[in-house]
Amino acid sequence: MEGKAPYDAAAWPRRITIPTMPPQPSKEADMTFPPGFHGIHAAPLTTTYERIRWVVPVPRTDRIRVRSHTCICREIQFELCEAGGLAFIRRLAPLRGRDVVHETEWTVTTRAVRLWESLLRGQAR
Numbered sequence: 001m002e003g004k005a006p007y008d009a010a011a012w013p014r015r016i017t018i019p020t021m022p023p024q025p026s027k028e029a030d031m032t033f034p035p036g037f038h039g040i041h042a043a044p045l046t047t048t049y050e051r052i053r054w055v056v057p058v059p060r061t062d063r064i065r066v067r068s069h070t071c072i073c074r075e076i077q078f079e080l081c082e083a084g085g086l087a088f089i090r091r092l093a094p095l096r097g098r099d100v101v102h103e104t105e106w107t108v109t110t111r112a113v114r115l116w117e118s119l120l121r122g123q124a125r
């Protein structure tokens with residue numbers, strides 16, 4: 001490409017595309033999605049939850065596998081990702097019409113999966 005923009009977080013690999021999913025997530029998605037088309041929904045936060053340290057992603061590899069992800073009907077989406085023998089969680093949150101991407105530290109898979117499960121239970125965010 002042109003020799004500008006060393007890194008654009010919005011251009012970072014975002015999410016796997018599932019062809020059967022409706023292409024336009026919306027606030028009314030809970031009502032407009034056909035039954036059975038929803039993905040995982042993270043539970044509401046518990047009163048005492050672990051605060052995840054989210055950092056701006058640094059490109060390390062062009063091969064990232066999204067192992068699991070939360071439903072696209074929600075405003076903020078999370079992805080459990082694997083790359084280079086490590087794993088991490090990616091957070092995609094809309095800001096002024098774009099998705100802002102943050103991620104956790106890259107760590108051993110078992111630790112990342114434990115954090116992912118806590119996040120889904122509302123015990124970490």
Ligand SMILES: [Zn+2]
Nearest residue numbers: 038039071073
């Ligand atoms: Zn959903």
